[in-house]
Amino acid sequence: MSSGAAPLDVCVVGSGPNGLAAALVLARAGLRVEVFEGAESPGGGCRTQALTLPGFHHDVCSTIQSMLPLSPFFADVDLERFGVRLRTPDIAFAHPLDGGRVAVVAGSVQRTAQGLGVDGAAYTRLMEPLVRHSAQLVPNVLAPMRALPRSPWTMGRFALAGVPSATRLARRFSSDEAKALWAGVCSHAMLPLDAPVTAAFGIFLTITAHVGGWPVVEGGSARLVEGLVAALAEVDATVHTDRWIRSMDDLPEARATLFDTSPETLLAVAGNRLSPRYRRELARFRYGPGTCKVDWALSGPVPWTAPECRRAGTVHVGGSFHEVAGAEADVAAGRHAERPYCLVVQAGIVDPTRAPEGESTLWAYCHVPNGSNVDMTSRIEAQIERFAPGFKDLILARSTITAQQSASHNPNYVGGDINGGAGTLRQTIFRPTTRWNPYRTGTDGLYLCSASTPPGGGVHGMCGAGAAKAVLDDLGIARAT
Ligand SMILES: Cc1cc2nc3c(=O)[nH]c(=O)nc-3n(C[C@H](O)[C@H](O)[C@H](O)COP(=O)(O)OP(=O)(O)OC[C@H]3O[C@@H](n4cnc5c(N)ncnc54)[C@H](O)[C@@H]3O)c2cc1C
Numbered sequence: 001m002s003s004g005a006a007p008l009d010v011c012v013v014g015s016g017p018n019g020l021a022a023a024l025v026l027a028r029a030g031l032r033v034e035v036f037e038g039a040e041s042p043g044g045g046c047r048t049q050a051l052t053l054p055g056f057h058h059d060v061c062s063t064i065q066s067m068l069p070l071s072p073f074f075a076d077v078d079l080e081r082f083g084v085r086l087r088t089p090d091i092a093f094a095h096p097l098d099g100g101r102v103a104v105v106a107g108s109v110q111r112t113a114q115g116l117g118v119d120g121a122a123y124t125r126l127m128e129p130l131v132r133h134s135a136q137l138v139p140n141v142l143a144p145m146r147a148l149p150r151s152p153w154t155m156g157r158f159a160l161a162g163v164p165s166a167t168r169l170a171r172r173f174s175s176d177e178a179k180a181l182w183a184g185v186c187s188h189a190m191l192p193l194d195a196p197v198t199a200a201f202g203i204f205l206t207i208t209a210h211v212g213g214w215p216v217v218e219g220g221s222a223r224l225v226e227g228l229v230a231a232l233a234e235v236d237a238t239v240h241t242d243r244w245i246r247s248m249d250d251l252p253e254a255r256a257t258l259f260d261t262s263p264e265t266l267l268a269v270a271g272n273r274l275s276p277r278y279r280r281e282l283a284r285f286r287y288g289p290g291t292c293k294v295d296w297a298l299s300g301p302v303p304w305t306a307p308e309c310r311r312a313g314t315v316h317v318g319g320s321f322h323e324v325a326g327a328e329a330d331v332a333a334g335r336h337a338e339r340p341y342c343l344v345v346q347a348g349i350v351d352p353t354r355a356p357e358g359e360s361t362l363w364a365y366c367h368v369p370n371g372s373n374v375d376m377t378s379r380i381e382a383q384i385e386r387f388a389p390g391f392k393d394l395i396l397a398r399s400t401i402t403a404q405q406s407a408s409h410n411p412n413y414v415g416g417d418i419n420g421g422a423g424t425l426r427q428t429i430f431r432p433t434t435r436w437n438p439y440r441t442g443t444d445g446l447y448l449c450s451a452s453t454p455p456g457g458g459v460h461g462m463c464g465a466g467a468a469k470a471v472l473d474d475l476g477i478a479r480a481t
Contacts, residue, residue: 010258023035042225045418047061068224070142084224097177097319127207141204246269256475288370295363300394314344
């Protein structure tokens with residue numbers, strides 16, 4: 001297809017945070033860039049919609065922008081100038097237990113350690129050196145693991161603690177509260193808690209909680225995308241919507257085409273241009289479990305028994321370490337947990353603009369086997385009710401999306417996997433394939449830039465920024481950094 005105008009330098013397929021990040025880096029380097037998004041609005045995992053009742057604004061996917069304050073890509077985007085305001089809860093995340101007990105991560109390592117009682121010293125020993133050196137550590141973690149670390153000592157310390165499993169990590173602690181805290185945060189890995197690197201997910205997310213808090217974007221995550229689209233407009237880059245790309249013939253000629261898509265979509269759209277070896281490697285890429293997500297419109301804030309939960313942006317619901325580990329093991333074995341681990345997000349505690357006065361929005365998801373079409377609403381609501389009696393009485397309306405349905409809304413969520421591929425040890429190092437540069441496909445001019453490349457899932461833009469650097473190197477264009 002010909003655009004009719006001067007030839008394009010770059011096409012980006014998909015406008016998730018990584019597609020937009022790639023487009024911005026390349027457009028700021030002086031290239032002519034156009035983005036092609038299939039959905040009717042840009043943003044991928046950063047969209048805000050009226051899913052329930054008028055006046056309630058729900059994030060369809062991401063809300064907690066834990067990586068944003070630490071991302072080297074976002075450090076170069078003056079978000080405030082583009083109207084993006086972050087709101088940070090006092091408590092980043094809380095983990096309630098029966099009987100009103102709770103563990104929280106809030107503010108500094110010292111403040112959190114004080115709340116952990118007998119486990120405070122062990123917590124400080126683990127976290128303090130990593131948080132102190134986070135400026136060196138974070139860029140290494142948000143980059144391909146094959147790159148040489150800028151700070152080998154800090155990376156070594158992180159690897160020693162993180163490569164083992166969450167189960168091993170929890171053995172450093174003695175109280176139910178501290179053990180459960182690690183179960184909740186390590187379960188973001190979407191792996192059984194005795195799997196290698198599950199500790200690394202939890203430790204890294206906890207570092208982000210101490211360094212940047214776990215903020216939300218005022219008005220919803222779509223505001224972040226509006227900011228990025230405005231930044232793109234400043235450098236004359238265009239974002240087209242309602243343009244599903246099914247073959248390379250759907251795209252204008254360009255010097256480079258970047259896919260903010262799943263490896264499956266790259267194969268479907270451009271498979272005939274890829275080498276047989278790369279096609280085989282991509283076909284071996286493994287996806288993780290899916291999620292079943294529920295959004296609620298509530299007549300008031302959630303009545304958590306533990307008051308700390310009322311000040312936390314994220315509440316990890318699922319009970320003790322043993323219970324959470326059991327639920328995640330069920331999912332890994334292809335079963336639906338009776339009492340699932342639920343990740344509950346309450347943006348309204350810092351952002352009242354999302355609901356009419358006095359009312360609030362809430363969302364929660366639990367993990368389910370990849371491709372599941374099981375509606376987990378009643379099991380999720382029962383888990384929240386367990387730690388917040390009276391919660392169900394507040395429900396004005398709800399909207400549920402199963403794993404299979406989320407895959408049909410966004411093809412990047414293959415089988416409902418929201419992280420763009422399983423976070424196994426192998427796929428932490430070799431993501432998506434064993435190629436030295438994970439963004440190049442081996443075919444000139446074709447690149448992958450989605451969460452299926454390093455550093456993986458989350459709103460950080462670093463997959464897109466990494467791919468953009470490969471494009472600039474290949475085109476012989478000098479980079480500012
Ligand atoms: C329910 C849920 C909750 C989440 N919560 C958080 C959170 O709180 N914090 C966090 O950091 N992360 C969260 N995430 C993960 C985060 O949203 C993703 O990791 C992130 O959006 C990945 O960005 P991406 O650019 O790689 O892909 P995506 O954001 O998925 O964007 C890909 C885009 O490409 C488009 N596309 C795909 N194929 C084509 C095609 N053939 N033609 C045209 N367009 C195409 C899609 O429509 C989509 O818009 C959550 C995800 C989900 C689903």
